[in-house]
Amino acid sequence: MTIPAQAIRHKYLRHNKKFPHVWCPGCGNGIVMAALLRAIYRMELSKDEIVLASGIGCSSRMPTYTDFNTLHTTHGRALTFATGLKLAKPSLNVVTIMGDGDATAIGGNHFIHAARRNLNLTAIIVNNSIYGMTGGQYSPTTPFGSKSTTSLYGHIEHDFSIAELAVTAGASFVARATVYHAALMDKLIEQAMRKRGFAVVEVISNCHVQYGRRNKLGGAVEMLKTYRDNAVTVKKAEKLSAEELAGKITIGVLTDREMPISTEEYKKVRQRANEAEGEL
């Protein structure tokens, strides 16, 4: 289904918010926002039932612009606020948006525990391999050897694979896309939002301003082309050796499994607590 861009803009962007947004021209954040809005459009969800919660960072500015119940929390803590929201009012459809630093450095502990807890939440992580907002310091996903303002001589630490981390931590649904693969991203976000359980979509995105430039990766267009050239589907990746996979980006659904959801389980806890009360 092709969706007219104007319909999305008119329906979901805030009219009373002062645009322009804070993002640099060509930043991948806009592509992610559009994909999210298209997914919501297709799902025909009411704007009143959606909460878009974020942490702090460039990508985390997204909720400000969209006409949902929006929550811009503290750095790394979006999932903790979202957990309270969801537990207190399970009827809300809660989506969190976080940067790689937000989700896996300062918020890393919350991320793995949210995956383990398995609330019915969607977590979109915009992975641009850098701390964009603070001006280009290395993040947990900055590749070994890369340059950043705090690794001028080459980065000596190793990077997290966020999606694989989410699988290991127990998320119900985990997928990866890049901002080049916008159509796939739409589909994956929709799948994640429909999934009953903790669903993660990692989106590889370009911060050509703070990361690309310093590492001679070109501008936004060149970085997107690299994503196109380096992406391999999950299916194809299964047939490749570790050496062949080096430097590649695996895209598609990494995991999709059924597990008890904690809000549903808590309903049973209430029942058992009342039964126990009756026996006293």
Add this chain to the structure above:
Amino acid sequence: MISDLENKRLLLQGNEAVAYGALAAGCRFFAGYPITPATEISELLAAELPKVGGTFAQMEDEIASMGAIIGASLAGVKSMTATSGPGFSLMQENLGYACVAEVPCVIVNVMRGGPSTGLPTCPSQGDVQMARWGTHGDHPIIVLATSSVEDSFSITVKAFNLSEQFRVPVIILSDEVVAHTRECVQLPELKRIRIVDRIRPSVPPDWYKPYEGDNRGVPHMAAFGDGYRHHVTGLIHDEHGFPTQKENEVLHFQNRLTQKITRGFPEIMMTRNFMLEDAEVAVIAYGSVARSAYKAVEDARKQGTKAGLLQLITLFPFCRSQVTPVLEQCRAVLVPEMNMGQISREVQRVNQGKSIVVKHNRIDGNFITPQELYTQLVKL
């Protein structure tokens, strides 16, 4: 279940009374992380909340606990967390968020000896100034101190009421002695307890300005999902909730945040007087230390010293209007604390030469006894 306990005489510890107070006040969400001497609050609520349709969550740490109660409150549910010093330190950033986004919530800190892991789990009152100033930036906050099991119930109810009324986080400072002492109490009839709920918007969603103060300076609060879509942020924001750096909007916001509390002073500032009418010397005390002070004042009276006690229930905003008359009336005032002098500095600030302020401090992990205070009182 809480409804089975009303009007009954019960042997409870302070922590249990806090938990029952929360249930009576309408708290239906609790998130916490275990720490002595606060854990019983979590344990009791883990057992009781599900029975009343509420939710208990044990989070991965206190940062998450604080985030979760803010989230639940934004969903329209009264929320609380409980911890001790180390956990309270971790909560500070999100506590500031609750101040700036004006999210009602209650935080219990059962104080133990610090700093750091400190003296687990000896009594202390070392977190008084942290409760006031622990999170960064100028911010409004209410801090209450409980001194007994009975207090722990009623002050917790009061904490929720103030929090809902002013849309401000309220901190309850308890201490190891109050938390673990068992006393006989009678819980009031539930329907006789005054319960305050946040005011929800009455205007249609299109007219709603989520951060426009009413005549009290407090904005009306819609829950997420109720049709009043709005933005909540820790950034300084305009009346629509959107970030702003415009001087006039920033100033307007900051002033409103402070003034909503200033205007509420008469309701917020709570104290108790004991034998103050003709007192020539007085004790100003709070928390478990106030209990020792009652006895010391009685004993001093028997010996012929005209002593009195001003017990502070509200520590912040500091009860200047109740403390000043005592300073004007009394020749000398004793401020005993299980810290190096965190409230005595407030008393001194208000004193301005009116009276002689004498500190009495203990930081060795021991409780301040009535005998100790008596000895000090009769010397004044």
